[in-house]
Amino acid sequence: MNLLEKIDAAAAARKALLPNGVGAFGIPIEEVYSATEARIGDRRVLLLGTNNYLGLTFAPECIQAAHEAIDKEGTGTTGSRMANGSYFGHRALEKEFADFYQCNSSIVFTTGYQANLGTISGLVGPGDTVLIDGDSHASIYDGCILSGADIIRFKHNDVTDMEKRLRRLGDRVETTLIIAEGIYSMLGDQAPLAEIVKLKNAYGCILLLDEAHSLGVLGETGQGLVEKTGLLQEVDFITGTFSKSLCSIGGFCVSNHPQLEQLRYISHPYIFTASPSPATIASTRAALELLRKGSHLRKQLWDNCTQLYSALKEAGYVLGPDPGPVIAAVVDTPQQALLLWQQLLEHNIYVNLILPPAAPEGKSLVRCSVNAAHTEDQIRYVGDTFAKLYSVISSHS
Amino acid sequence: MTDSNYDEIMQLLCDRLSSLTNTNAQISPETNLISQLSIDSIKLLNLIMEVEDTFDISIPINALADVQTVRELVDLVHKIKSAS
Numbered sequence: 249m250n251l252l253e254k255i256d257a258a259a260a261a262r263k264a265l266l267p268n269g270v271g272a273f274g275i276p277i278e279e280v281y282s283a284t285e286a287r288i289g290d291r292r293v294l295l296l297g298t299n300n301y302l303g304l305t306f307a308p309e310c311i312q313a314a315h316e317a318i319d320k321e322g323t324g325t326t327g328s329r330m331a332n333g334s335y336f337g338h339r340a341l342e343k344e345f346a347d348f349y350q351c352n353s354s355i356v357f358t359t360g361y362q363a364n365l366g367t368i369s370g371l372v373g374p375g376d377t378v379l380i381d382g383d384s385h386a387s388i389y390d391g392c393i394l395s396g397a398d399i400i401r402f403k404h405n406d407v408t409d410m411e412k413r414l415r416r417l418g419d420r421v422e423t424t425l426i427i428a429e430g431i432y433s434m435l436g437d438q439a440p441l442a443e444i445v446k447l448k449n450a451y452g453c454i455l456l457l458d459e460a461h462s463l464g465v466l467g468e469t470g471q472g473l474v475e476k477t478g479l480l481q482e483v484d485f486i487t488g489t490f491s492k493s494l495c496s497i498g499g500f501c502v503s504n505h506p507q508l509e510q511l512r513y514i515s516h517p518y519i520f521t522a523s524p525s526p527a528t529i530a531s532t533r534a535a536l537e538l539l540r541k542g543s544h545l546r547k548q549l550w551d552n553c554t555q556l557y558s559a560l561k562e563a564g565y566v567l568g569p570d571p572g573p574v575i576a577a578v579v580d581t582p583q584q585a586l587l588l589w590q591q592l593l594e595h596n597i598y599v600n601l602i603l604p605p606a607a608p609e610g611k612s613l614v615r616c617s618v619n620a621a622h623t624e625d626q627i628r629y630v631g632d633t634f635a636k637l638y639s640v641i642s643s644h645s
Numbered sequence: 646m647t648d649s650n651y652d653e654i655m656q657l658l659c660d661r662l663s664s665l666t667n668t669n670a671q672i673s674p675e676t677n678l679i680s681q682l683s684i685d686s687i688k689l690l691n692l693i694m695e696v697e698d699t700f701d702i703s704i705p706i707n708a709l710a711d712v713q714t715v716r717e718l719v720d721l722v723h724k725i726k727s728a729s
């Protein structure tokens with residue numbers, strides 16, 4: 249088989265798995281009306297599958313800031329942070345992130361994916377070890393692979409399993425980086441941070457926490473799991489993204505370790521890519537300000553989360569262990585998941601479909617993401633529709 | 646290599662692979678994990694965790710980049726176990 253034939257074979261295998269499911273991925277969104285509604289084909293749909301947790305995609309402050317930045321600085325920087333791509337805004341945003349997390353250093357990357365790639369590959373290298381949660385996001389896996397370090401996985405959110413693997417590392421713990429996430433994107437569950445911190449201190453490792461899904465969502469001012477648990481000072485490096493609660497695109501790493509600054513000189517995902525555009529930086533700065541003062545948004549978000557989580561639970565669905573903005577209905581087969589996904593779309597509700605091997609433990613997921621802009625009526629409609637579809641799904645194998 | 650450790654690892658992995666893939670096909674040392682057993686990446690990673698626990702060793706998953714056949718997997722586990 250040549251290279252292209254191999255790709256054809258993989259495509260055929262995917263199609264065979266789910267013959268009528270091909271259209272479910274990358275579905276075209278024709279028009280976006282608001283933080284909660286869009287048009288897909290001829291349908292006006294409710295958006296329950298975005299990462300727009302605080303509902304800020306149309307916040308006037310962010311839109312105005314982006315407009316002004318385009319007018320003043322143009323559409324793109326056309327260069328790396330290391331060359332001509334560090335404008336006033338990029339540096340100001342770094343200061344604002346450092347201030348937000350009360351720490352010394354902060355680096356802005358072009359995407360959250362690159363923030364993980366750049367941070368991990370800057371912190372560890374061949375001969376070092378990364379100990380990662382088995383359900384880590386692909387950007388964490390890819391960062392580890394790029395680094396050349398030895399990669400050891402522990403069972404998802406299982407600190408006993410994690411300690412067993414730490415113990416086996418022996419002296420190598422000294423050069424071990426532990427990686428966890430604030431909220432996991434598949435089931436919406438949170439890392440047992442207090443226990444992880446205890447172990448990382450006992451074994452003398454370094455800890456990186458990815459707050460991609462928890463930034464803006466957890467903690468009084470929205471710092472994430474570090475704030476909710478009061479453990480900000482115990483986590484060595486925090487990464488995150490602008491693409492979820494901050495409603496733009498980009499990523500960051502913050503730390504109190506002065507060594508973070510060195511990553512600017514060694515981290516390829518920071519150096520060999522163009523910096524975020526001026527409009528992106530400007531809207532992110534405005535969104536960060538709204539996020540910090542956004543306790544009313546977090547309250548609204550959490551009211552919506554608990555409303556939908558209870559509705560789905562009551563309807564009989566198997567859900568992740570923690571209520572939160574990511575609410576995933578776990579079903580046994582890809583066929584059931586596809587049917588539920590299609591039926592929801594028939595009812596004008598867009599959610600995410602996640603099939604194995606992307607979904608944990610061979611299960612399939614129909615995942616909702618709740619945001620602060622959803623109204624009580626919208627959430628009720630989604631809950632009622634899921635309930636109506638329960639018997640259809642459970643009788644289908 | 647025919648020491649008993651090696652055979653034990655071969656036996657264990659063949660048994661686990663055959664139950665993971667629900668295949669009736671005979672698994673031999675030359676069986677290709679991907680093209681013949683179609684074992685997906687997550688199943689393979691979870692199998693590695695199990696093997697780590699069985700032998701109380703650390704197997705970095707990046708080392709799997711060089712593993713295509715059952716024999717290569719057994720070689721890797723055996724090498725790490727012998728060094729531990």
Ligand SMILES: Cc1ncc(COP(=O)(O)O)c(C=O)c1O
Pocket residue numbers: 359360361362364385387429433458460461489490491497498499
């Ligand atoms: C846990 C986690 N980390 C990192 C990322 C990457 O973020 P970005 O979309 O900014 O590349 C994501 C987003 O998909 C994520 O879920």
